[in-house]
Amino acid sequence: MTWADLSLIAPELALAAAACAALLQDAWATGPALESRSRGPAAAWIALGGVCAALLLLGVRPAGAAQVGFAGMYVRDGITRVVDLAALAAAGLGVMLSPPYLERFRLPAGEYHALLLLSTAGAMLMGASRNLVLLFLGLEMLSFPLYVLAALARRSRRSQEAGLKYLLLGAFATAFFVYGVALVYGASGTADLSRLGRAPDVPLLHAGVAFLVIGLGFEAALVPFHAWAPDVYEGAPMPATAFMSVIAKVGAFAGLLRLFPQALPQLAPAWGQMLAAIAVATMILGNLAALAQSNVKRLLAYSGVAHAGYILIGIASGGPAGSSAVLYYLLVYVAMNLGAFGVLLLLERRGEEADRVEDLAGLLGRAPWAAVVLAACMVSLAGLPPTAGFIAKLYLFRAALQDHRVALALVGALTSVVSVYYYLRVASVALSAGAADAVAVRHSRFAGVGLALAAAGVLWLGIVPGAITALVQQAVQALR
Amino acid sequence: MLSGYAPVLVHLVLAVLLAAAVLGLHMLVGGRRPTVEKVLPYESGVWPIGSARERVPVRYYLVAMLFILFDVEIVFVYPWAVLVRELGARGIGEMFTFLALLAIGYLYLLKRRALEWE
Amino acid sequence: MPALTHYLVLSALLFCLGLFAVVTRRNGVAILMGIELMLNAANVNLVAFNKFAAPGAMQGQVFALIVITLAACEAAVGLALVLAAYRSLETVYVDEINVMKW
Secondary structure, three states, X not given: OOHHHHHHOXXXXXXXHHHHHHHHHHHHHHOOXXXXXXXXXXXXXXXXXXXXXXXXXXXXXXXXXXXXXXXXXXXXXXXXXXXXXXXXXXXXXXXXXXXXXXXXXXXXXXXXXXXXXXXXXXXXXXXXXXXXXXXXXXXXXXXXXXXXXXXXXXXXXXXHHHHHHHHHHHHHHHHHHHHHXXXXXXXXXXXXXXXXXXXXXXXXXXXXXXXXXXHHHHHHOOOOOOOHHHHHHHHOOHHHHHHHHHHHHHHHHHHHHHHHHHHOHHHHXXXXXXXXXXXXXXXXXXXXXXXXXXXXHHHHHHHHHHHHHHHHHHHHHOHHHXXXXXXXXXXXXXXXXXXXXXXXXXXXXXXXXXXXXXHHOOHHHHOHHHHHHHHHHHHHHXXXXXXXXXXXXXXXXXXXXXOOOHHHHHHHHHHHHHHHHHHHHHHHHHHOOXXXXXXXXXXXXXXXXXXXXXXXXXXXXXHOOHHHHHHHHHHOHHHO | OHHHHHHHHHHHHHHHXXXXXXXXXXXXXXXXXXXXXXXXXXXXOOOOOOOOOOOOOHHHHHHHHXXXXXXXXXXXXXXXXXXXXXXXXXXXXXXXXXXXHHHHHHHHHHHOOOOOOO | OOOHHHHHHHHHHHXXXXXXXXXXXXXXXXXXXXXXXXXXXXXXXXXXXXXXXXXXXXXXXXXXXXXXXXXXXXXXXXXXXXXXXXXXHOOOEHHHOXXXXX
């Protein structure tokens, strides 16, 4: 380890330092009482400071050639840059949107922010992996904090159940991932992703790669590894649900991107078919199951499954077009999904989360801006213009057509049409005139700024996508 | 290949046979006059209090869990200790950074009073 | 001298044992133990492959160490969550934990 190595992981280090600071500050301020009555937003400010420092460190590094460190295990290139950006956006919005909720439901703020930052660092490590073991380390660093975040509400039975289910199934999937790492290592004699391209095409390698897909597919909630998603999304405290819904996708798809289009292009015919089949199943099942949901958290869980299917189109298509579409979609997904959850976080029904669709009724009358942001995010999730969701899906389907995967693009387009129904149902309830009594709207300047940023992202990426498109296309140039 | 395991197998068979022979002989020849005192679980001559299937206090799990964490992190210290001379000052710096990170966790536990028994 | 196949068979058996435990056990802690078995199966593989497929390099052994550490973290987080769940749900049997549908 040298100073050059350390400067390479400076953004991750900033996050880890902020996580330690938030944890210690909160422990010092409140002592043994995990859920104390009075606590300032100090932990939130520390976490936000960490995210800003990481963004700054990311920004000052020139976007030039790829730099490799830690004995070739870590790479900072264009893909790392975009994944870091998506992960930090998720962390920043996650921190800004949650203070009102944390205060109302008395969740331990220090632990919440520390876990959120560590999970973000894990996703960033996955995006920077040039070695299967670093990928594994990133996956664990991403998922452990998420298990605890899901169980953070210690008095809520649903939260405890969500945490336990997430942990048991997640650890189970991780075991497959590690076994896959061992098999790939045995088949190729190396765990270095940049040297897997020259590995002999033996059955052991295929078996190993299939095991790796189980581990990453679980984190991304791909069918048939999605069973945890609805229960965990519903049971976890809402800020945790919001954050995990985006960060797990960012990390898992960064890993899939590093693994398939980048490390194993020679096996593209084999894994392309497999991933395309998974993508079709995921899109169909996710969208159809979402149609029947009356709980918004559960609806967004199945919507998350469906979106994992869309993003997988880009991985299955491979090449620069598919990879850049995946990166673009991740950025868009962070903004629109956190925007939608951010509005829900402001609501409260008799001391509980307002997570039913009908709780949104009459939102326009009481919090017009929140209702408009929610509607914009729903339109974007449905993939309608002029929002970012439309452009992002366009890129994905174009990549599929370029790779002559017409069926994949067709299923994607058809299931998107289906999804319009359930997204717009939520939006129309929020914009309707009725009033859900007993639902209170909390106002918070901190959360307001977060919502405004998310909404701005959704519109900006949809109306003037030029700058970000150039960024993601530059990121995947090395794949040519 | 597998013939290399033949001695192990022979040893295994012999061990099982011997144990079975000794126990069987005892059953056949030895006397057996059970009394209440003899069949009780032995607790230093004191009458047993309650069942052996007692619940363990929850605190025990907490301490055990924390112990696992700190115990296993030591796995990285062993290879470092073997090579400490070759690694020089930088190696010492790296290891103490690692230990400092563990210490942060320890500080957190102290402040949250997770290590206090009662 | 055992050959690579021996280790691979041992590892595959361990993995299947762990898998069996995870699928059949109802106790959350027992499921965690099954998962540990699966992780250790991967460790056996890593060390064996290091010896036979990539001799001279230490990569596989170092990876095994990393996996051991992460497995310990997993056990700690797992025990903590099982414990917390026990406090509010009053059971560690996963088939009795069904506030929400599975």
